[in-house]
Amino acid sequence: MRALLSISNGLAAVTDAVGRAAAWLFLPMALVILYDVLQRKLLNVYPDFQQTALYQFLPSTKAQELEWHLHGFLFMLCLGFTYIRNGHVRVDILRETFSQRTRAWIELLGCLFFVLPYTVLVVDLSAGLLVWNSFLMNEGSSATTGLPMRWIIKSSLVIGFGFLAIAALSILLRHIVFLFGPEELRPLANRYVKGDEIEEMKQDVEEELAQDAADHPEHRFGGGNGANGKQG
């Protein structure tokens, strides 16, 4: 059981690392968009920009295709990461009334019968239909100045759903440990049956308000500094 938990932690760590790396793609995305807007304005006043090496390297069509290429990788690679971080939306109304064991059973069955078949199907079909086909055809953009090698972006489905499957496997193992393992391992395995989204948001905002109270004592927000209130 301890070994299962270690495997689960290892799989979770890998998925999380991939997601953390992919999360930085926000920055190049924003910069490419900025570049695209600026170069269009620049072309209006300085048409010779078209002759520069920069424009040759990244014309508008390429920039725009690069935007959705980056986004494709960004969200696909974060699907598993989000599951590991318990970020996929749940409808909590009934869940709150369930015991931890019931929740663990639901998670276990869900991983087994929903997530794993779903991810295996998508990985399998996209590897053949999207990536391999595209590679064989040497498929590129339909625009002459667009990006080549469509198989690269199409492989984001295979990789993304692959890591979602790994995340599901990790969570599945944890719940096996939680449900069938020894008593002392349970607290280590129950991360997902506890999660409380609102509580986490609340902590974030409270940190933010504490920072604000340090910077601007005159604001007097939140409940912590009640003594300063004018009309107590």
Add this chain to the structure above:
Amino acid sequence: MPWYEILPAAMLICMALFIFSGFPVALVLGGLGLAFGFLGIAVGEFKLVHFNAVPLRIYAGSVENIILVAIPMFIFMGTMLEKSGIAEDLLYTLQLLTRRLPGGLAVSVTLLGTILAATTGIIGASVVLLTLMALPQMLKRGYAPGVASGTIASSGTLGILIPPSIMLVLMADQLSVPVGVLFIGALFPGLLLAGLYVGYIMTKATLQPQSAPPLALDDAPVGLQFVGLVVKSFLPPVFLMVLVLGSIFAGWATPTEASGIGAIGATLLALFRRRLSYAVLKDVCYRSAVTNAMIFGIFVGATCFSLVFKRLGGDFLIEELINSLGIGPWGVLGMIMLVVFLLGFFLDWIEITLIVLPIFAPIVAGLDFGDHVGSAAMILPWFAILFAVNLQTSFITPPFGFALFYMKGAAPYVNIKHIYRGIVPFVVLQLTGLLLCLTFPEIITWLPSVVLK
């Protein structure tokens, strides 16, 4: 009953059942799509090759789609703004500005909610932020808990309606209408609702001063110092609004481009306010990545679900069901609104926009409202914004309103009965706003018709 009636109906029932199990919605949708595909194969209503459409549709619908790039960028912008601390500065200044008005503090919270809505659009986060920031203070100043909580819940949910709204981007994609039209069309309805809230708060504070007592900030800065404070706190959000909404409205940039510029603008703001560090940037990236993958996870799951649902004859079934009711275009519209309103109690806007909207969209597109809406091209935008107003209403409607749960979660010390009672007038205002938009479609259609000439 034949299989093509049983399977889609069972699919909807199972969806409801499994979503309420508390398993992630995105994964329930994908898994159910698959399961019913295999059930369909077993009874001969589906073929294995039909699954081929799943990855193709996921790729074409969610990856190779430049309109949707606006969603991560708006999320990043909103998350970064939250870290930049402009909300706190703004609320402080707004309080000073409105301190002589009846119900000044509540008015300033409404205005803050409206401004936040115009820079981002994640309502759960907005409600939690407003609750933690303003609720303790309102209660301390002697506001009736109902007035205080009602103000916060309703202003905190304006974000799904007032552009730039992530929900409107998704709706535009689902309905195949330009994002710009929805953004511009949603502006007046959003401001109308904010105006109704302010009007109500001021009337209430005038008639019952004890429920919303005036502020006494004696040590408030005066003169030039005050002007400086106002400029300093208003400049950042106004700058961003002009940057993002201005460039869309003026036609300088597409919504996707505007979202990217907004993301960079928010980052620069945080930099100038000395809130940007490596740790903050990392945190904003990670957190935005989770929110974004959460939305696109549902998008992808809903793609799989609705593909199988349609293949099994689901949309045909729904269309037939609605036609057999014989309730005419207005009856159909009313029924859809009712369904959306009820679903809004339990589900987030993401699920409703991605599951329910695609089912109803083709039906609405075919409805004939005569010349009520003016041009036929505006029927879907009009419907989308009615849908949005309606959804916002359902979030604040007791006993299951979504925003009320967030609020109760963030402020466990408030009695839920006070929250319920305080929100009722705001629900009435919402319904008034919805009715006005229904009766006078010009509120929605006029601005796009002028701006997009």
